[in-house]
Amino acid sequence: MIARFRITGAIVLALLLCAPAWAGQLVVIASTHADLEPGSVVPAGQTLRLESGQSITLVSNDGRVYRLTGPYRGPAVADAPAGASGNALVETLSNLVKDATSGVRTLAVFRGAGARDAVWLIRMHSPGTHCTTPEADPRFFRSRSSGDGRLTVSRRHPPEEVTSTWPAGQSRLAWPSAMAVTYAAAYTAELRDARGTAVVNIHALPQGLPSEIHRVAWMAQRGCARQARLLLEIIAREASG
Numbered sequence: 001m002i003a004r005f006r007i008t009g010a011i012v013l014a015l016l017l018c019a020p021a022w023a024g025q026l027v028v029i030a031s032t033h034a035d036l037e038p039g040s041v042v043p044a045g046q047t048l049r050l051e052s053g054q055s056i057t058l059v060s061n062d063g064r065v066y067r068l069t070g071p072y073r074g075p076a077v078a079d080a081p082a083g084a085s086g087n088a089l090v091e092t093l094s095n096l097v098k099d100a101t102s103g104v105r106t107l108a109v110f111r112g113a114g115a116r117d118a119v120w121l122i123r124m125h126s127p128g129t130h131c132t133t134p135e136a137d138p139r140f141f142r143s144r145s146s147g148d149g150r151l152t153v154s155r156r157h158p159p160e161e162v163t164s165t166w167p168a169g170q171s172r173l174a175w176p177s178a179m180a181v182t183y184a185a186a187y188t189a190e191l192r193d194a195r196g197t198a199v200v201n202i203h204a205l206p207q208g209l210p211s212e213i214h215r216v217a218w219m220a221q222r223g224c225a226r227q228a229r230l231l232l233e234i235i236a237r238e239a240s241g
Contacts, residue, residue, distance in 0.1 A: 026066070026076055027090045029097060030057040030236040039098035041090055042076045049073045057236050061090050063211035067239045092217040096228055119231045121172075124151075124191040124198045129223035133205040133215075134181040140173045142166070142191065142198075149193030153179055156186045166193065183207040 024044040028036055032054050036042070042058065050056065050070030058066045058076060066077050120136040125143065132138040140151060149166035153176055162176040175181060187202040203222045209215050212235055219228035 024061050024077075025087045025090045026058040026060050027093045027097070028056060029059055029065075029093065029232055030240070031055070037098075039094045041094050044075065044077050046076050047074065048076050055240070057239050059090070059093055059213055061087050063089065063213035065213065065235060065239045067241075089214070089217050092220055093213070093232070096216070096220045096225060096232065099225065115230075115234050119227050119234070122189065122200065122202060124189065124200060125195065126200075126226070128226070129201045129203060131203050131205060131219045131222060131224035131227055132175075132181060132187075134183060138175045138181060140166075140175070140189065140191070141171060142173075142193065143195075144169055144171050145193050145195065147194045149191055151176075152190045154188045154190075155179060155182070156188070166191070 026042045026044055028038050028040045028042065031038055031040075033050070033056055036056060042048075044060065048056070048068065050068055050072040052070045054070040056068050058068070060066065060077055068076075117137075117139075120132055120138045121141045122130045122132065122138060123141045142149070145166075146168055148168050150163060151166050151173060152161060152163045154161045160179055162179045164173065164176050166173050181204055183204055184206040185204045187204070189200050189202060191198045203224070205215060205218060209218060212231065216228045216232045216235070219225075219231070
């Protein structure tokens with residue numbers, strides 16, 4: 001029987017080369033099968049054979065997460081929606097997982113009770129774009145410093161700017177209470193401390209994304225790949241029970 005998040009069953013892959021192009025697709029986000037790496041795209045109707053002890057975690061083109069465990073033989077997912085409209089989501093996740101800049105093609109699982117909090121840490125000395133969301137209690141992070149720092153957060157529209165002191169020896173600093181995080185807004189944060197000046201761009205997620213998987217895809221598309229991967233790793237862990 002196939003169920004969302006857990007499927008009892010087993011894995012050796014049987015390819016259905018004639019799967020129609022319009023069929024729903026799924027992307028592998030975690031796998032113990034040697035021939036089906038994370039990032040692989042699988043037609044929803046493709047027959048999978050799983051041996052005892054093997055497992056695979058898939059995401060469908062509507063953002064649902066499925067876990068199959070061996071022994072099992074049957075379709076990858078029986079109830080994934082047909083049509084190509086959601087396959088852009090699958091493609092985005094596939095590229096995220098396979099991205100060569102990550103150094104590996106499997107998900108390195110983040111461990112620890114604060115995993116979700118870590119997703120939303122804005123690392124001031126890490127280059128690139130960061131993402132945040134109003135409900136996440138976002139915080140800034142830097143390596144511990146012997147001197148005070150000055151953090152200036154600017155919102156682009158409507159324009160607003162707040163400057164805070166970052167005390168010496170403190171690695172984390174809360175988002176300034178004088179400036180609310182607004183859905184879909186864009187910000188810039190500038191830190192001046194003993195290490196010099198660091199500037200990062202920040203995008204707040206829009207309200208109403210239908211699932212955490214859609215959040216992952218949105219973040220990846222905005223350049224927040226490190227955070228998107230971490231959230232995807234957490235989702236994969238939770239699906240494994």
